[in-house]
Amino acid sequence: xxxxxxxxxxxxxxxxxxxxxxxxxxxxxxxxxxxxxxxxxxxxxxxxxxxxxxxxxxxxxxxxxxxxxxxxxxxxxxxxxxxxxxxxxxxxxxxxxxxxxxxxxxxxxxxxxxxxxxxxxxxxxxxxxxxxxxxxxxxxxxxxxxxxxxxxxxxxxxxxxxxxxxxxxxxxxxxxxxxxxxxxxxxxxxxxxxxxxxxxxxxxxxxxxxxxxxxxxxxxxxxxxxxxxxxxxxxxxxxxxxxxxxxxxxxxxxxxxxxxxxxxxxxxxxxxxxxxxxxxxxxxxxxxxxxxxxxxxxxxxxxxxxxxxxxxxxxxxxxxxxxxxxxxxxxxxxx
Amino acid sequence: xxxxxxxxxxxxxxxxxxxxxxxxxxxxxxxxxxxxxxxxxxxxxxxxxxxxxxxxxxxxxxxxxxxxxxxxxxxxxxxxxxxxxxxxxxxxxxxxxxxxxxxxxxxxxxxxxxxxxxxxxxxxxxxxxxxxxxxxxxxxxxxxxxxxxxxxxxxxxxxxxxxxxxxxxxxxxxxxxxxxxxxxxxxxxxxxxxxxxxxxxxxxxxxxxxxxxxxxxxxxxxxxxxxxxxxxxxxxxxxxxxxxxxxxxxxxxxxxxxxxxxxxxxxxxxxxxxxxxxxxxxxxxxxxxxxxxxxxxxxxxxxxxxxxxxxxxxxxxxxxxxxxxxxxxxxxxxx
DNA sequence: ATCTGTAACGTTAGCGCTAACGTAGTGTTG
DNA sequence: CAACACTACGTTAGCGCTAACGTTACAGAT
Numbered sequence: 001x002x003x004x005x006x007x008x009x010x011x012x013x014x015x016x017x018x019x020x021x022x023x024x025x026x027x028x029x030x031x032x033x034x035x036x037x038x039x040x041x042x043x044x045x046x047x048x049x050x051x052x053x054x055x056x057x058x059x060x061x062x063x064x065x066x067x068x069x070x071x072x073x074x075x076x077x078x079x080x081x082x083x084x085x086x087x088x089x090x091x092x093x094x095x096x097x098x099x100x101x102x103x104x105x106x107x108x109x110x111x112x113x114x115x116x117x118x119x120x121x122x123x124x125x126x127x128x129x130x131x132x133x134x135x136x137x138x139x140x141x142x143x144x145x146x147x148x149x150x151x152x153x154x155x156x157x158x159x160x161x162x163x164x165x166x167x168x169x170x171x172x173x174x175x176x177x178x179x180x181x182x183x184x185x186x187x188x189x190x191x192x193x194x195x196x197x198x199x200x201x202x203x204x205x206x207x208x209x210x211x212x213x214x215x216x217x218x219x220x221x222x223x224x225x226x227x228x229x230x231x232x233x234x235x236x237x238x239x240x241x242x243x244x245x246x247x248x249x250x251x252x253x254x255x256x257x258x259x260x261x262x263x264x265x266x267x268x269x270x271x272x273x274x275x276x277x278x279x280x281x282x283x284x285x286x287x288x289x290x291x292x293x294x295x296x297x298x299x300x301x302x303x304x305x306x307x308x309x310x311x312x313x314x315x316x317x318x319x320x321x322x323x324x325x326x327x328x329x330x331x332x333x334x335x
Numbered sequence: 336x337x338x339x340x341x342x343x344x345x346x347x348x349x350x351x352x353x354x355x356x357x358x359x360x361x362x363x364x365x366x367x368x369x370x371x372x373x374x375x376x377x378x379x380x381x382x383x384x385x386x387x388x389x390x391x392x393x394x395x396x397x398x399x400x401x402x403x404x405x406x407x408x409x410x411x412x413x414x415x416x417x418x419x420x421x422x423x424x425x426x427x428x429x430x431x432x433x434x435x436x437x438x439x440x441x442x443x444x445x446x447x448x449x450x451x452x453x454x455x456x457x458x459x460x461x462x463x464x465x466x467x468x469x470x471x472x473x474x475x476x477x478x479x480x481x482x483x484x485x486x487x488x489x490x491x492x493x494x495x496x497x498x499x500x501x502x503x504x505x506x507x508x509x510x511x512x513x514x515x516x517x518x519x520x521x522x523x524x525x526x527x528x529x530x531x532x533x534x535x536x537x538x539x540x541x542x543x544x545x546x547x548x549x550x551x552x553x554x555x556x557x558x559x560x561x562x563x564x565x566x567x568x569x570x571x572x573x574x575x576x577x578x579x580x581x582x583x584x585x586x587x588x589x590x591x592x593x594x595x596x597x598x599x600x601x602x603x604x605x606x607x608x609x610x611x612x613x614x615x616x617x618x619x620x621x622x623x624x625x626x627x628x629x630x631x632x633x634x635x636x637x638x639x640x641x642x643x644x645x646x647x648x649x650x651x652x653x654x655x656x657x658x659x660x661x662x663x664x665x666x667x668x669x670x
Numbered sequence: 671a672t673c674t675g676t677a678a679c680g681t682t683a684g685c686g687c688t689a690a691c692g693t694a695g696t697g698t699t700g
Numbered sequence: 701c702a703a704c705a706c707t708a709c710g711t712t713a714g715c716g717c718t719a720a721c722g723t724t725a726c727a728g729a730t
Contacts, residue, residue, distance in 0.1 A: 050686035074403035093428035385716035
């Protein structure tokens, strides 16, 4: 069932059917209604494939996230979806498992579909990819992190600042022997920025990092447990008074591992993370964490991208605020 | 940069470039290499839009899931992605928030792209949608639930049976005063099937359901807390000896709420759920739950769909096993 | 010398749609 | 009432690609 067939049955030109289906001007109301009736009766469905080819525009938006295995990118995606759906865009989706190679290959495949725009997670794409996307002059949104040199648009958090603020908070709370626990370097660029910010904050506050351990390459509850095990293989329990975990997932696993060792939280040790996951918001013992506006980020980012697709580019980089949520670091200062 | 331009520069016909780019037969090795060199030098990227239109096939697969806000569909999607990526398919993705209307509208939009196949969550699509998809003779995979009357292919769990098995387990463990806590009816069809199976299992075991509460419409940690509050507003704590939660999310929230009420788990009350989430696998107190092979389901389902797209349809419905994981119901039988 | 088969190409005719432009018909204006 | 503007259409020429088929060259068989 093609547009020509509908035109033939309705006794009009194909352009009239095209105009009727797209709801564009240049058609009387009666004729438009008649055409839509015929189209419905025949079960005609316009082909976006042919339409996009002819009009040299598509309603496809490529979205790449590292993983769906935590609620972070799920929340961001949900926020984007509310906007994209409203404007009639489709998302062509893939996960990269934090591997640049996967992302580069995905960019190849998605560009072949001539998408209206792209959403990439973070700002640490391969330089080849950045160059290509800039050359393609395609609307691109980098999300979750920020940079001075965006490909096009960028919305995210200042991860370095979040780590720095956490260090300041811990020092203010009286902690003097902090440890950092995360995953292997080069895996999650944002986590590394937080770690560096944290260390800078400690240094500026005159406090030394007591220990730093990195385990596996997947941020998960069990990674948090493993990291605690690795930490206390190395230093004794009373040498560390607070742990900054890479994120809440690891922190929550870390709580379990610390309690299993007989440590009382927060009396014996403070626990901090990043993200303020849903789970953390219901726990009786909540980790001190940085709340990240994930849904809002997705929504605002999608709006900016759509504005950009329609030709409006206002603010290339938007930094959203991170809120420090006090939790398991609320005891009084240590001696 | 089009195929004709590459052909002109390489001094061959467009068909030769087409054959070279797609790696199909009918070209000498030297010429193929020469063409690929020219294409690379010119930065030529074949247009999947034009290719799919001309060849009347696409590498787009539509995937619809209710939500990404829990790890269930994230795991399923991860499993599918490993397969789809290997075979060069793209996923056009959307979430429906458990609303049929959203799903129907999405089906309209995705069909316009003439996808090679579709993946839908569950088996409870609107009858109009089922009819349309059957009429379109499109490869369709329904995932996560099973049915006698699939649209095309189906891979999932027997949710009724999972609920039934849990009832039998609880009775065998000596529980006699169970409660069911979930979300509003008509929201999550699979959860309802588990609830019905659970009740059937109780009835067959000669045990009556002591209470049943339904809160909000989002299965979350906090919904589990709310449900526990609603339950004990209505019945006293010693009238219920075990709770079957709709899923692990609610069960884990429920644990927190029960402990906040001073109940000891599992001594005072047994806690059970569904899914065996990652979090449950690291907790010191783990809920009794049904482990669901989510990644595997995605992988196998995607393989079946691709086989179907390539013309092979073996087994229309695959039921994957659910494993009951004992947890917070392991005390000895009650008096 | 002729025939036949086959690999390696090129040519043609679309796929289903839309941008751009053309044209008829109907008012509107001075 | 000619000149003009405007609306409501239709016509033409592609968008970039590939299926199908045609052609050529050459090897080997007869």
